[in-house]
Amino acid sequence: MALSIDVLMEGYGFNTSVGIVGFCGSFLIEGGDKRVLVDTAHGGRRVYLQSQLEARGLKPTDIDAVVLTHAHWDHVQNWDVFAHAPILFHPNEFRYSHNPHPNDWATPLWTGDSFRQAKVQEVEDGYEIMPGARIIDMIGHSPGSIGVEVETNDGVAIITGDALHFANVALTRQNPLVFYNDDLATKAIERVLDRADVIYPGHDQAFRVVNDKIEYVSKFEVTLTAITADRPGLSFSATQSLGWRVMPGVEDVDGLVAKAKIPG
Numbered sequence: 406m407a408l409s410i411d412v413l414m415e416g417y418g419f420n421t422s423v424g425i426v427g428f429c430g431s432f433l434i435e436g437g438d439k440r441v442l443v444d445t446a447h448g449g450r451r452v453y454l455q456s457q458l459e460a461r462g463l464k465p466t467d468i469d470a471v472v473l474t475h476a477h478w479d480h481v482q483n484w485d486v487f488a489h490a491p492i493l494f495h496p497n498e499f500r501y502s503h504n505p506h507p508n509d510w511a512t513p514l515w516t517g518d519s520f521r522q523a524k525v526q527e528v529e530d531g532y533e534i535m536p537g538a539r540i541i542d543m544i545g546h547s548p549g550s551i552g553v554e555v556e557t558n559d560g561v562a563i564i565t566g567d568a569l570h571f572a573n574v575a576l577t578r579q580n581p582l583v584f585y586n587d588d589l590a591t592k593a594i595e596r597v598l599d600r601a602d603v604i605y606p607g608h609d610q611a612f613r614v615v616n617d618k619i620e621y622v623s624k625f626e627v628t629l630t631a632i633t634a635d636r637p638g639l640s641f642s643a644t645q646s647l648g649w650r651v652m653p654g655v656e657d658v659d660g661l662v663a664k665a666k667i668p669g
Contacts, residue, residue, distance in 0.1 A: 407558045408436035408537045413457045414446060416608040417627060418571045420645060427479030429607050432564050433461075433468075434555055439535045442490075443472045443553050443564045444607075445483035454483055465489075470526075470534065474566025474607070475547040476502040477511040484523060492520070493534070495542070496527040497662050498549025504665035508654050509584050512547075521668060543568035543597070545590025546580050548658050552597070560602030567607040568593040572619045575604065575612070583651045585658050 416430030431454060432443040440463070446454060458465065465486050472493045473481050484492055503517030528534075528551070530542035537556040544550050546567045553564045568590070570581055575598060580590035597604060598614065603622060605611045611622040632639065 406436055406537045406556070408434055408535075408555050410434055410555055410557060410562055410564070410605065411461070412605070412611065412623065413442070414450060414454060415610055415623070415626075416606060418608040418645070420647075422642075425479075425647070429480045429567075430564075430605060430609075431457075432553075432605055434534075434538050434553065434564075436535060436537055439469050440467060441470045441472060441534055441538065441553075442468045442487065444474055444480045444566065445471060445486065447479045447482040451483050451486065454486065472528075472534065472540070472551070472553055473498075474543075474552060474564070474568070475550045476516055477547065477567065478513060478516070479511070480566065480607070481516070481519075484520070488522065488524075490524065491526040492523045493526050493528045493532075493540070495529060495540075495544075495549030495551045497544070498547060498551075499525060499527060500665040500667065501548045501658065501662045503667055504661045506584070506652065506654050506658055506661055508652050511582075511584060517665075517667075541596070541600075543593040545586050545588070545593045546583060548585045548662055550585075550593065554600065557603070561600055562603040562605060562611075563597050563601040564605040565597055565607060569597055569604065569606045571606055571609040572604075572612045572621070574606070575614050575619065576617070581645075581650060582647050583655065585652075585655055587651050587655075 411433040414431040417428040434441040468487050470491050471487050505512035528540045532540040541552045541554045543552045550568045555562045583590050613620045
């Protein structure tokens with residue numbers, strides 16, 4: 406059965422000189438009588454997320470399940486909007502969220518505690534969410550990154566989370582920000598490219614790779630509000646700095662996962 410993917414919120418890769426914006430994509434998979442949301446974004450997008458549901462005549466309780474591609478703050482904070490639904494997580498990611506590395510600024514210490522009231526369901530590669538949509542392991546960016554492989558009328562689509570942040574990563578084949586394993590992160594990118602006709606990245610618009618070139622499926626569109634381009638001190642730069650590319654201390658992450666204590 407062919408399913409549809411509706412982009413509730415586009416992902417964006419722009420940042421600032423004073424901090425990371427962190428606008429990830431949020432996607433609605435629909436088929437038959439089931440609706441699955443992939444990634445809930447952070448608290449700064451909560452009102453917009455709710456308005457996007459309302460624009461489609463939906464309430465949060467119309468969502469049957471939520472997939473979290475990984476535990477980073479910009480992808481998970483609004484899970485509680487859907488507290489009635491099962492929250493699908495990779496077991497390693499869920500464990501790591503309770504015992505993150507001190508250098509991992511994307512997984513604050515409170516992350517695991519924030520899921521105490523969640524109906525967490527642990528899932529791994531091949532788990533069928535519904536006919537035509539399955540979990541695909543994309544470990545590397547984080548210890549339990551997952552994506553969702555979806556059979557659509559446009560072919561096989563993969564929602565990648567930050568296993569593939571931006572379209573240009575499909576050309577460089579290098580994850581720009583690794584919190585676990587750089588080699589596995591590259592293999593995850595290659596796995597997507599081998600299997601997907603359309604790619605829905607974590608922080609960019611949906612795209613195809615055609616003759617080694619990026620072909621966007623949807624256009625970039627965003628309006629900055631409460632500021633004008635002529636504001637003194639406002640400038641623009643194409644440089645994107647996230648600090649380090651591979652987190653110092655990644656070799657310790659497996660031990661942290663093993664030692665994580667999940668509250669009963």
